[in-house]
């Protein structure tokens with residue numbers, strides 16, 4: 001009976017329209033979020049600060065959970081640390097998996113009928129009314145089941161290193177959806193499909209379309225993520241009488257398994273929220289969420305001068321300027337293409353915020369420069385924050401041996417002695433630590449946050465500028481064979 005009511009509730013409500021406004025739930029619901037690995041505590045801090053909710057950091061790295069009442073759901077979408085959002089249907093800290101594949105399969109089937117779906121589905125509907133979902137993926141890698149008829153799943157056996165594959169940005173979609181309303185339908189919507197959708201809507205019975213995505217980590221399971229997604233998905237289909245659809249789904253059911261921790265959820269975002277500021281991407285564009293985490297480590301203060309000397313497409317300064325508008329940001333790169341991309345990204349943001357594309361709207365300037373010879377006064381910068389070339393996709397490890405000491409030296413020159421800070425991201429740890437050890441008089445390492453950048457294990461090094469005045473220590477003087485023309489000039493300046 002309960003089953004019938006639940007099914008009726010959700011087949012009926014979808015016929016009204018995607019913008020069906022739900023009543024707010026009085027009860028708290030648990031929201032799960034994926035965050036850049038290593039920045040879980042930074043994300044929890046933001047949740048506490050902006051929602052006054054205490055977040056739990058999952059054993060499964062890169063995830064946090066927190067309780068909200070539904071009237072604050074829209075605020076969750078505005079958090080800067082979170083990549084993907086989902087509402088938790090049920091979580092199990094210590095799920096007792098059976099030992100054979102057959103038993104586990106039976107278990108998944110029973111689980112679907114046992115889960116408390118109602119509140120999570122209400123949140124899912126409320127979420128649709130806050131932001132329109134697209135429900136269509138351009139890049140998918142479907143795995144079709146041969147055991148459940150037309151049922152399809154998506155699964156990964158480890159946490160995906162780049163969850164962007166799984167989601168599309170809601171904010172930008174809202175614009176695109178509106179544009180589509182007045183222009184044209186997507187090319188791949190066949191007439192037949194459109195017709196059958198209209199017919200369904202007219203007849204008043206449109207079963208929801210869904211898919212199950214399973215992320216699994218752990219080596220003690222007797223099943224793959226594919227097995228779990230297929231078996232659990234089959235049971236969900238049977239329970240709700242929903243229609244499985246890999247690409248044009250309304251609901252994405254998430255099955256997250258990390259050793260014995262199992263979390264069943266419903267996705268609330270279609271694309272990672274990390275793409276929010278960037279329209280012109282480069283080869284190594286940093287996720288906005290990671291940029292935000294790095295910026296939080298700096299603790300920017302009102303009127304701080306904050307410099308990203310290797311800004312690429314500008315992910316860090318753009319994130320900074322959107323959140324800390326009372327600081328002044330200056331960014332540069334030695335590549336003209338990178339500088340153009342940054343400028344275009346600023347223009348795009350300004351257009352989006354109805355500023356007509358004039359650059360006067362943001363406290364941010366972009367300059368083409370060589371970091372090793374910055375056109376800036378000594379001791380004029382409060383914070384240096386940058387994502388250095390790792391020497392893989394950008395630059396080379398060999399060049400880093402020369403570049404890193406020069407960077408640290410020039411950064412020390414422009415940074416305020418005693419109070420200045422630097423937050424530097426690199427995967428070339430050996431080279432960085434060696435360079436840093438040569439600059440001990442100028443920089444002190446405060447701490448390191450280890451992060452995952454596109455599957456690479458990288459460090460965010462938080463440095464403090466010592467009180468030593470630049471030009472008074474042996475570190476400022478470069479070895480003659482490594483100094484370039486511009487460094488020799490700087491050395492002259494420093495000694496003057």
Ligand SMILES: C[S@@+](CC[C@H](N)C(=O)[O-])C[C@H]1O[C@@H](n2cnc3c(N)ncnc32)[C@H](O)[C@@H]1O
Pocket residue numbers: 282284285286309310311312313314315316332333334335338369370371372387388389390394395
């Ligand atoms: C890892 S990328 C930065 C990516 C950036 N965070 C983004 O979101 O696009 C490093 C950047 O350093 C720049 N770079 C390398 N050597 C430089 C130098 N000597 N001066 C200024 N920029 C430099 C490269 O052109 C590249 O854009």
